Amino acid sequence: MNSVWPLAIITFKEGIRNRALYGITLFALMFLIANFLISGLFMQDVGKVAVDMALSTVSFAGLLVVLFVGINLLAKDLDRKTIYIVLSRPISRGKYIFGKFFGLGLLVVATMMILGAFAIASIFFIKMAYPLYFPRFSWTPVFFAIFFSIFSLLLLTSLSVLFSSFCSSSFVTLILTIISYLIGQSLGDVKALVESPQALGIEISSLTIKFISAAYYLFPNLSLFDLKIQAAHNLPIPLEHMFWVLVYGIGYAVLSIFFAALIFEKKEFP
Amino acid sequence: MIKVEGLGKTYRESMGRGRVLALQDVSFEVPSGEVFGFLGPNGAGKSTTIKILLNLIRPDAGLATILGTDVRRPELRRQVGFLPENPYFYDYLSAWELLKFGGRTAGMDEAAINKRGVELLERVNLLAAAKRHLRTYSKGMVQRAGLALALIHDPQVVILDEPMSGLDPLGRKMVGDLIMELKSQGKTVLFSSHVLTDVERFCDRAAIIVNGRLRLVGALKELLSAGGSLEDVFLREVEKAGGGQGL
Amino acid sequence: MSRRFAVFFLLAVLVGGHLFLLDKATNSQRQLLTTGGRTAVLPGPLMKISSLEFDGLVANFLFLKAMVFIGETLDRPESPRVQYREYLWLLRLLKTITDLDPYFYDPYYFGNAHLVWNEYSQGKYHPASEGYYYMQDFLLRENINLVDKGIRYRTWDWYLLFLNGFNYFYFLGENEKASEYLMEASRKTNSSPLLATLAARLAHQGDRTENAIEFLHEMIDATEEQSVRETFFLRLSALKKVLYLERAVAEFISRHNRQPTALHELVKYSIIQEIPSDPYGGVFFLDEDGKIKTTSNFVNQ
Numbered sequence: 001m002n003s004v005w006p007l008a009i010i011t012f013k014e015g016i017r018n019r020a021l022y023g024i025t026l027f028a029l030m031f032l033i034a035n036f037l038i039s040g041l042f043m044q045d046v047g048k049v050a051v052d053m054a055l056s057t058v059s060f061a062g063l064l065v066v067l068f069v070g071i072n073l074l075a076k077d078l079d080r081k082t083i084y085i086v087l088s089r090p091i092s093r094g095k096y097i098f099g100k101f102f103g104l105g106l107l108v109v110a111t112m113m114i115l116g117a118f119a120i121a122s123i124f125f126i127k128m129a130y131p132l133y134f135p136r137f138s139w140t141p142v143f144f145a146i147f148f149s150i151f152s153l154l155l156l157t158s159l160s161v162l163f164s165s166f167c168s169s170s171f172v173t174l175i176l177t178i179i180s181y182l183i184g185q186s187l188g189d190v191k192a193l194v195e196s197p198q199a200l201g202i203e204i205s206s207l208t209i210k211f212i213s214a215a216y217y218l219f220p221n222l223s224l225f226d227l228k229i230q231a232a233h234n235l236p237i238p239l240e241h242m243f244w245v246l247v248y249g250i251g252y253a254v255l256s257i258f259f260a261a262l263i264f265e266k267k268e269f270p
Numbered sequence: 271m272i273k274v275e276g277l278g279k280t281y282r283e284s285m286g287r288g289r290v291l292a293l294q295d296v297s298f299e300v301p302s303g304e305v306f307g308f309l310g311p312n313g314a315g316k317s318t319t320i321k322i323l324l325n326l327i328r329p330d331a332g333l334a335t336i337l338g339t340d341v342r343r344p345e346l347r348r349q350v351g352f353l354p355e356n357p358y359f360y361d362y363l364s365a366w367e368l369l370k371f372g373g374r375t376a377g378m379d380e381a382a383i384n385k386r387g388v389e390l391l392e393r394v395n396l397l398a399a400a401k402r403h404l405r406t407y408s409k410g411m412v413q414r415a416g417l418a419l420a421l422i423h424d425p426q427v428v429i430l431d432e433p434m435s436g437l438d439p440l441g442r443k444m445v446g447d448l449i450m451e452l453k454s455q456g457k458t459v460l461f462s463s464h465v466l467t468d469v470e471r472f473c474d475r476a477a478i479i480v481n482g483r484l485r486l487v488g489a490l491k492e493l494l495s496a497g498g499s500l501e502d503v504f505l506r507e508v509e510k511a512g513g514g515q516g517l
Numbered sequence: 518m519s520r521r522f523a524v525f526f527l528l529a530v531l532v533g534g535h536l537f538l539l540d541k542a543t544n545s546q547r548q549l550l551t552t553g554g555r556t557a558v559l560p561g562p563l564m565k566i567s568s569l570e571f572d573g574l575v576a577n578f579l580f581l582k583a584m585v586f587i588g589e590t591l592d593r594p595e596s597p598r599v600q601y602r603e604y605l606w607l608l609r610l611l612k613t614i615t616d617l618d619p620y621f622y623d624p625y626y627f628g629n630a631h632l633v634w635n636e637y638s639q640g641k642y643h644p645a646s647e648g649y650y651y652m653q654d655f656l657l658r659e660n661i662n663l664v665d666k667g668i669r670y671r672t673w674d675w676y677l678l679f680l681n682g683f684n685y686f687y688f689l690g691e692n693e694k695a696s697e698y699l700m701e702a703s704r705k706t707n708s709s710p711l712l713a714t715l716a717a718r719l720a721h722q723g724d725r726t727e728n729a730i731e732f733l734h735e736m737i738d739a740t741e742e743q744s745v746r747e748t749f750f751l752r753l754s755a756l757k758k759v760l761y762l763e764r765a766v767a768e769f770i771s772r773h774n775r776q777p778t779a780l781h782e783l784v785k786y787s788i789i790q791e792i793p794s795d796p797y798g799g800v801f802f803l804d805e806d807g808k809i810k811t812t813s814n815f816v817n818q
């Protein structure tokens with residue numbers, strides 16, 4: 001642990017001071033202010049729209065942080081050879097991967113906490129302005145939704161660490177991570193569609209079904225972590241569901257980091 | 271001490287099936303307390319050898335040990351300081367944070383890091399800039415910060431890859447003084463360079479590597495005994511090997 | 518000096534050129550054929566896939582689009598204000614929105630307000646004509662399906678049950694079905710206490726106008742959008758006059774043991790002072806089947 005932690009700290013510091021992070025936060029803030037105007041346009045379900053907008057903004061900004069700050073931090077180590085000064089310390093390859101992942105995780109959690117606080121403030125003020133239009137509102141599912149959104153981003157981060165362990169360029173890592181995100185978010189809906197194609201009146205070949213179920217086991221099912229609709233309508237979220245999703249997420253992240261460490265062990269840095 | 275036995279390394283070209291021979295049967299030894307110069311034209315295998323010593327590259331053949339320990343063991347690097355060629359550090363960290371990182375990973379306690387850190391920053395003349403982000407540093411300042419990082423944990427063995435490159439005369443003198451100081455403290459220093467006068471000034475012994483093969487190893491006096499300056503010896507060896515893509 | 522002038526001149530030309538070209542380009546854009554705001558609507562399942570984790574957000578923006586579209590039609594001079602195919606587009610859009618977020622209240626409410634309460638459903642266009650009758654019926658039944666979807670998801674909501682209760686009662690004349698919806702609605706928390714009575718009354722045939730008046734009172738209470746409220750108010754005042762006339766006819770029958778030949782007879786026999794005027798601008802008359810009707814057919818003249 002004594003070499004994982006210092007690496008996590010410098011990774012976090014390098015990330016949190018990145019200018020891109022300020023840009024992303026500013027974008028999120030603008031959206032959250034706009035939330036005030038936009039949710040006011042709706043007739044009845046103002047509370048739902050306000051929660052939707054706030055939580056979506058946080059998720060999207062967090063995604064940008066993972067894709068453009070997180071991956072950049074991983075890739076710069078390899079592209080600009082900053083990894084030399086890290087690996088020439090008494091740090092094993094495995095600990096390098098852990099340290100880097102912890103640093104990135106810290107960065108994601110910290111930025112999401114700040115963005116989440118902004119989002120809660122924006123919901124709070126809209127609720128003050130339109131108290132009658134929040135008939136079913138409750139804060140608890142909103143907190144759960146933010147928490148699980150952070151968790152899905154951590155999962156995505158672990159995947160980006162895995163990709164950067166074998167990709168030669170940061171661009172490839174970025175593309176692979178984006179693809180995983182897209183697949184991970186839509187996989188649940190795609191599978192639902194494939195299982196009942198009559199909803200669209202289309203036929204699906206058995207090959208496609210096999211392909212999709214292969215992807216289903218390979219990619220993380222990120223849509224499991226999406227509780228925005230539940231938060232927006234204060235729908236019940238069973239504790240059992242949250243427990244299993246959490247354990248699933250931890251399992252998948254550990255698996256990716258483990259693979260990343262294995263691959264990294266063999267890597268050379270000419 | 272540093273010991274290298276029969277190192278061999280072939281790189282695969284990234285596309286296609288071409289292979290590039292980087293090192294072939296390289297063996298040498300650097301006894302404790304010695305300053306060892308590692309000479310060779312660009313692309314001769316100096317950096318490859320040094321990266322093998324730091325476990326950044328794995329040799330196809332041979333074994334490298336430092337202080338009797340296999341270089342693949344991470345704990346060994348508590349005893350090793352390294353300055354990469356053209357070092358590049360994180361943009362938004364300060365030199366001070368960099369040194370803290372170096373000290374902590376080497377298992378030093380905070381008091382020791384603070385004491386040693388201030389001393390070193392003063393020594394490399396960066397104390398005034400210690401809290402500034404590294405991206406505002408000039409090339410020479412980055413090089414000096416790298417030196418401080420390499421030495422923060424007071425290593426027994428110091429490996430410097432082209433430590434003089436990109437430095438102005440004042441900086442070169444400072445690095446030279448540092449090397450002499452390390453020598454007086456009984457540390458083992460291995461540094462690569464293609465600036466021959468530097469090697470002549472500081473080294474006890476030197477090795478010349480061309481096209482991945484070690485051409486000459488020995489005390490500086492022995493190398494020079496054949497006549498002429500180190501430059502003559504060097505050029506002769508490069509020519510004999512039929513290589514050297516220009517210095 | 519001359520160099521400075523040249524730089525200034527060049528800058529002026531470039532900035533002026535930029536403004537000119539921007540104007541040209543935006544004007545030429547108008548020549549492009551547009552869809553008039555009605556872009557293609559992806560079916561719900563596909564939209565759900567492509568909106569990733571932002572289903573709710575996309576539903577919000579699609580719904581804004583629906584509102585903007587209807588808002589713009591309010592300025593249209595032509596009649597019918599909204600074409601039938603535009604309602605079909607709106608229906609598709611609302612279906613997709615409610616696929617993305619089936620718990621979202623506004624699209625059900627909005628759909629009911631526009632797909633049902635429109636020029637087609639109110640029979641302005643030759644209620645006897647086959648085609649229009651079909652259109653009205655189609656929009657109505659699709660809307661009932663849409664509201665039913667909302668009822669399935671929004672299990673806490675009494676108002677959607679109430680809306681479909683009204684649709685069955687008023688537009689389809691299926692009192693039994695309407696009564697079922699209202700009974701269900703009366704069991705929800707926060708529902709209006711009058712729903713149970715209304716449901717019980719619907720179970721008996723007859724009293725159609727009185728029941729409609731009850732319904733409209735409820736709907737006005739639960740409605741905030743001013744234009745929709747006005748629609749309801751207008752209908753309410755017309756129905757109150759119809760009820761007044763119906764009661765007068767009943768009185769006439771009980772006194773004279775026969776149907777009045779026309780509404781004038783009610784005035785002639787001093788049952789009422791005068792025939793009230795139709796707030797829609799038409800004239801009330803007694804139809805051959807004994808029912809009170811109006812030449813306006815409850816549509817603004």
